Amino acid sequence: MNSSSCVATTLSPSQRQELALQVLTKTEPVTSLAKEHQVSRKFLYQQSKKANDALEEAFSTSKNDDDVLFHLPITKAWLFQLILALVLICHSSFRGVVELLRDLLGDNYNRLFPAFGEAVETP
Missing domain, CATH: 1.10.10 (Arc Repressor Mutant, subunit A)
Incomplete structure (x- = not known):
C-alpha cells in the first residue's frame, strides 16, 4: 500500500480530476480504476467526494439573497x-x-x- 500512496502523490490535479470524473460517472468499477492507476480505492473515493462537493457548490442556490457578493471601494x-x-x-x-x-x-x-x-x- 505504500507504493500506492507514492503514485497518488505524483498525480497532477488534472489526472486527479479525470479519475474523480470516472468514479462519478461510473464508467468502470472503482476497484478496476484503482488497480489500473495503482492507487487505493479510498483515494479514489476521496477525489470523487471533492469533485462532487465542488459540483454541489457550483449548482446550489444561495440560501440567503442578502449574502454579500463583493465589496466595492467607492472613491x-x-x-x-x-x-x-x-x-x-x-x-x-x-x-x-x-x-x-x-x-x-x-x-x-x-x-x-x-x-x-x-x-x-x-x-
Whole structure:
C-alpha cells in the first residue's frame, strides 16, 4: 500500500480530476480504476467526494439573497465615472442622477459634489 500512496502523490490535479470524473460517472468499477492507476480505492473515493462537493457548490442556490457578493471601494473618481456612465450610456436625466446619489449617499453628496446642490436649487 505504500507504493500506492507514492503514485497518488505524483498525480497532477488534472489526472486527479479525470479519475474523480470516472468514479462519478461510473464508467468502470472503482476497484478496476484503482488497480489500473495503482492507487487505493479510498483515494479514489476521496477525489470523487471533492469533485462532487465542488459540483454541489457550483449548482446550489444561495440560501440567503442578502449574502454579500463583493465589496466595492467607492472613491470620488469612481463616482464621477458612475455619473458619466449614467448620463452618457444610460441617458439618465440630471435630476435622476442627483436623486440616485442622494439615495445612495444621503446628504454627503452635497459635500462631494457642491455643484449638484447649486444646480438643483436654481430654478
